[in-house]
Amino acid sequence: MSIEARHITKHFGAFAVLKDVSLHVATGELIALLGPSGSGKTTLLRIISGLEVPDQGSGQILLHDEDVTNRHVSMRRVGFVFQHYALFRHMTVFKNVAFGLQVRPRKLRPTKRQIREKVHELLKLVQLEWLAERYPAQLSGGQRQRIALARALAIEPKVLLLDEPFGALDAKTRQELRRWLRRLHSELNVTSVLVTHDQEEALEVADRVVITNAGRIEQVGTPEEVFHHPANEFVMNFVGHVNVFHGRVEGDRAFLGPLEVEYSGQPQTIAQPARGLVRPYDLDIDRQANGKSGFSATVQHVNAAGPHVKIDLLADSGEPVHVELTQERFRTLRLTLGESVFVCPREINVFLGGQR
Amino acid sequence: MFQRKSPGTWQTANRPVLATTEPTLIRYLLAGVAMLFVTLFLLAPLAAVFAQAFSEGIAVYWAALRDADTLASLHLTLMTAAIAVPLNLVFGVAASWSIAKFEFLGKSLLTTLIDLPFAVSPVISGIIYVLFFGLHGYLGPWLAAHNIEIIFAVPGIVLATVFVTFPFIARELIPLMQAQGTEEEEAALSLGAGGWQTFLRVTLPNIKWGLLYGVILCNARAMGEFGAVSVISGHIRGLTNTVPLHVEILYNEYNFVGAFAVASLLTILALITLVVKSFAEWKFKQELHAIRM
């Protein structure tokens, strides 16, 4: 079941949350909407589900090529998982999951036995069958969210929408549920959209990632694409860590803080403000320049816990710089605190124009 | 498996209805019913007071208000409130301090006891004092021997008013102070403040709107109490008549304009109470909200 949003615009009062946004999700895909808070990702999800309506006269929502823009949320058969679970607190887990089946019009309502079987099947799927008679208040956060998912799946939704489903959970539970969701998705293969502001979560779980910012979509691509080939400065800045060097481009040279590099784009006859973005692992540390372009800096702090060694330095020109080295390289270098070293970039992305 | 056959749409014009509200028609219907109910039961009697009071013109209205007995009743009512409200203010603050800031055995029983006057008929509130201080009461003979008048006199009226109104302030303050906890007071004490200083500089500013809210309610009830005061006052014109009792006397003498004119004073007081209350409530919610941040 595919999802298509066409030219969606949405204002809350005078504030534009979504500005002419279009998105296509293919059948069976798991897409993550990733962006800072206020970027409009949740609103887009709510519009797809029918919980929110786009501005009058703007846009269309199509589910499996059928226009559902004017269809009430209760008629869309879209599974929705809320950030704060939204479980019915006066109902047991069983009744929560059964709710979607019990509210069907009498003619379409399954028999009591069918409902019971279906609910137990779903509880087994989320591995919480033993909690059927508990109340939501008696469950842990992770359990509640799995019940919320089972409840959403009970209506056999055509698509599944998850609004920051793990946002209220602790780091370890998030990790577990993330993997579990991935497995569940490959098992059920239901078209899913996940909203998150956690890039790690988006990159790990999704087939494709949609980066949103200020009511627009900045880039759509596989996790690898958005990480290694960011479409613009925002994406590069938002996904993964970067060092930012401010400066200008003049002719085919870029002068960025302590760095001077070749500018590979269109040469600029008039000097343009520019920024150079470098991933911490794209910076190398050495004792001498060895003819490479780079700058000298002082080692200020070393964190060797983890797969990479994180090193904070202060460039002689005053900028703080973060570098990630492999353990091996770090051991070879034998860096000491306060030592003056030479830092050189392997890859730098230069973006022209005013500050965004 | 369970396919929904014809996906219907509920929509007005071409916009679907949001999940958290009702179709427009139902909304208007419900709002209409609510407004009709409020009009019949609240607005109509409110308007009727003034319509009746001015039914024979403003001159008659003024005359009724400037009657000596009316002024005497007004004096008594103001005096009663001036005694009862401060007394209950002290009680309210003391009770809520002990209940909200400490954990002790029997706390919930005490809280329930404070609500007692709400559960007791005002008439019974009057009766208990008559039984105690009346001529045939426990202390009656002794009081008579010493020429102390309580029943059918001002002290009795004040006592009954105090009884009926003592929960109001405590009731507003207890939940507020409970929600605020004891951290700020503990911080003040650790910084070297004394008990009184802590209360005046830390606790009081935090509860001032809740306090005002309680005082307003307490005052409105103190000035308007009828049942308890009626039992205890003896209805002596010009002496033990409060304003509400004076309204009754005028009404029973078929002086309707007079009764409603005096009643309009109490109604204006009630309206002022509502305005101040709304304001205090708004501030009070901010006080509460500030805690939840």
Next chain:
Amino acid sequence: MNIVLKQRSILPGFGLTLGFTLAYLSVIALIPLFGLFLRTAELTWGQFWATVTDARVLAAYRLSFGASLIAATVNVLFGAIVAWVLVRYRFPGRRVVDALIDLPFALPTAVAGISLTAVYAHTGWIGQYLQPLNIKVAFAPLGVVVALTFIGLPFVVRTLQPVLEDVDPEVEEAAANLGASRPQAIWRVILPELWPVLLTGFALAFARALGEYGSIVFISGNMPMRTEIVPLLMVMKLEQFDYAGATAIAVVMLLASFTLLLAINLLQWWSGQRHSGLGS
């Protein structure tokens, strides 16, 4: 279990404030109330029973309890709608209406009594339209119901409002998302959250109505066996210096009030309990 009289605290003033509270409460309320119960001990059981089951008193119980019950029910039904409209809808004048709900708290009962009488008498604004329908409100049992409805309205609305405000919109959205129609969402998801408070509001309005005196004496007409309420009977006995009689009836009413107070406390405990993680 270890019984702790008072948990240690560094805050000062516990002894002073609790001592004052208990002393004040005792002098103002507890001792006088105790005196009331003591008074009934002067009656033999037979006398007591004869007083409280006198035909006229029985008729008054019927009216007081019956009218209070009807009024509280009307208040729950319409109070729920009023609270819903005030919490959920935005319309001009909403704040004014919201403030007006407290009028019965602020308006002296005597004033309410005479103005309701004026409005619902057969010549009154509303009474004149009821007269042709042969509905008599003022000076009839129905008048008692009307006055008690007026008195009880804020109890229901004010109990309900904060709970309605707290209903999480996500829960309603979840219900709609799972295919529930709006009536289904209200009936199956919202109402179950409200039952305890609806009952609490009902009990509060009922308790208040049972004891009401000021507004009723004007609108009811006070006809023996027909429109006499229990508090009025107490006043009459007192005026005839029948202290024992007044006391006996007062004790019966007090017991009813205390039972209600207990019920209200249990209800509030219940509604607090439901959402705070049973047993975990």
